[in-house]
Amino acid sequence: MFKKFIQRPVLSTVISVIIVILGVLGLVELPISQYPDIAPPTVNVSASYTGANADVVLKSIVIPLEEQINGVENMTYMTSTATNDGNASIKIFFKVGTNPDLAAVNVQNRVSRATSLLPVEVTQAGVTVTKSQSSNLLIFSLYSDGNAYSQTFLQNYAKINLVPQIQRVVGVGDVTVFGANDYSMRIWLRPDVMQQYKLIPSDISAALAEQNIEAAPGKFGENGNQAFQYVIKYKGRLTSAKEFGDIIIKSVGNGQLLRLKDVAKVELGSLSYASTTKTNGIESTAMAISQTPGSNARDVIIN
Numbered sequence: 001m002f003k004k005f006i007q008r009p010v011l012s013t014v015i016s017v018i019i020v021i022l023g024v025l026g027l028v029e030l031p032i033s034q035y036p037d038i039a040p041p042t043v044n045v046s047a048s049y050t051g052a053n054a055d056v057v058l059k060s061i062v063i064p065l066e067e068q069i070n071g072v073e074n075m076t077y078m079t080s081t082a083t084n085d086g087n088a089s090i091k092i093f094f095k096v097g098t099n100p101d102l103a104a105v106n107v108q109n110r111v112s113r114a115t116s117l118l119p120v121e122v123t124q125a126g127v128t129v130t131k132s133q134s135s136n137l138l139i140f141s142l143y144s145d146g147n148a149y150s151q152t153f154l155q156n157y158a159k160i161n162l163v164p165q166i167q168r169v170v171g172v173g174d175v176t177v178f179g180a181n182d183y184s185m186r187i188w189l190r191p192d193v194m195q196q197y198k199l200i201p202s203d204i205s206a207a208l209a210e211q212n213i214e215a216a217p218g219k220f221g222e223n224g225n226q227a228f229q230y231v232i233k234y235k236g237r238l239t240s241a242k243e244f245g246d247i248i249i250k251s252v253g254n255g256q257l258l259r260l261k262d263v264a265k266v267e268l269g270s271l272s273y274a275s276t277t278k279t280n281g282i283e284s285t286a287m288a289i290s291q292t293p294g295s296n297a298r299d300v301i302i303n
Contacts (some may be wrong), residue, residue: 041100052086057086060118061082068110073106115127130173137289137297151181155177169300169303171292185244199249217234244266
């Protein structure tokens with residue numbers, strides 16, 4: 001067989017050229033993956049129950065969701081985690097070759113069945129369903145020279161300015177920002193003062209729910225004989241620590257009002273202080289990028 005190629009150099013040259021052309025086309029067109037395409041498509045379901053421990057999260061979120069998701073089409077198995085900071089995560093793995101878009105839709109339909117079984121606080125925050133590969137394509141950290149910015153500031157900056165742009169890159173399945181250090185209004189209750197006024201934490205929660213809302217107050221003058229029609233404007237949700245501190249809890253008599261700042265310390269802080277991320281000893285925030293099945297890993301990283 002090898003003699004034919006030696007005796008016919010033109011045939012050998014033509015075959016070599018064809019192989020080179022096919023190789024160039026394959027290098028340009030075929031998707032490049034960090035690992036072979038044997039990883040099954042994965043759909044992630046995540047939810048948050050602020051203030052709950054792992055046992056409460058397991059019983060009130062994970063179990064109802066698992067009962068509804070179990071048996072979804074082409075599913076092989078699923079894993080779940082519940083943490084003491086109120087976060088729940090369920091990963092559903094599907095057979096290799098399953099359409100990830102169709103799998104995400106099927107899981108979303110199953111999750112919607114469990115909505116009525118979840119706590120109100122969880123449904124208000126929302127249950128997120130995303131599709132991605134099980135492995136991370138790229139992990140990097142964001143930090144400031146000289147430790148000029150805190151981890152909370154960096155994570156907030158990343159979620160506002162970086163994550164939306166990264167999610168628009170073709171081939172990006174999901175962007176995960178590690179930690180729960182978003183800016184949040186921290187209300188540190190004072191038990192001794194609350195005991196004096198016979199208050200419990202649910203009283204504070206009720207006051208927040210009543211006075212920190214977006215409302216539609218409407219308008220007046222629509223069907224009157226006056227020349228103008230006025231739209232009523234309502235301040236809406238509170239934004240500063242001072243505004244939260246002025247929330248009225250109850251009347252204590254003699255025309256005096258008990259405000260939130262009288263029974264608690266109100267400040268703008270981090271959502272959670274359970275974890276911290278550092279790069280070379282400097283506060284930072286870490287981000288992980290996963291690709292969608294069939295996408296070109298090299299192009300995703302370059303873009």
